[in-house]
Amino acid sequence: MRPLRTAAVLGAGAVGGALLRELPKAGLRVTAAWTRSGGLLPPPLRDADLVLLAVSDEAVAPLCAQLEVGRGQLVAHLAGALSLAPLAAARRKGARVGSIHPLRALTRGDDFRGAAAGVAGSDAGTRAQLADLARRLGMTPLHAGKQSRALYHAAAVLAAGAQVALFAEAVRAFRKATGAAEPQARAALLPLALGALEKLRQLPPELAITGPAVRGDAATISAHRKALPKDLLPLYDLLTRATQRILKNSRRQRSRHRP
Secondary structure, X not given: OOOOOEEEEEOOHHHHHHHHHHHHHOOOEEEEEEOHHHOOOOOOOOOOOEEEEXXXXXHHHHHHHHOOOOOOOEEEEOOOOOOOHHHHHHHHOOOEEEEEEEOOOOOOOOOOOOOEEEEEEOOHHHHHHHHHHHHHOOOEEEEOOHHHHHHHHHHHHHXXXXXXXXXXXXXXXXXXXXXXOHHHHHHHHHXXXXXXXXXXXXXXXXXXXXXXXXXXXXXXXXXXXXXXXXXXXXXXXXXXXXXXXXXXXXXXHHHHOOO
């Protein structure tokens, strides 16, 4: 199967913008770019080896139904939570279908280098081409098949958006304790949060994690529970139990490997 040489990018936003910048660097010529604000219908696409749908999840299937594509072309979405089912219209027209989902929270100006990418495809050749594209964009491809797609995306959300939500709750508690303004509270806690996450580059969670639950410090945990706003108690308790489970599983695994 010949390598992908041309591509069309349908959709705006940070991901679409990053694709328009990075695809030429990866050796693909962009033959068409489209946003809904630029016209109701996508442009002709038959000269694009690859058609990338960088749109919201709910827009993938309706947009795909409008595409004039056919045999020899590959249509792929970039939605982490979706299977290949929303691309059925393209497949009925003879195109191969797949998905490539960068595991990175992109903002405008970002690129893909250093991220992993969940890859799926309607056949082995499609998966191989999308994996190659991921590498050309500086990403590490990972298989993300339909059976685990929702779980795969839930894990990505926990690692990204949920981290931000957790940090926001920490900022709220810190402000209540200190009276600091939000920017000052965020600035005070951010090095702590980034330092904890940075450890995961070299260490597994059971060695990177810190806090009173790791030390078995029941008195400090009790003091925390008394001081926290009532609505944060379930979250604190859940994370404490998660920490204890991580450590318990680590001890169990070590005991299995002892001679």
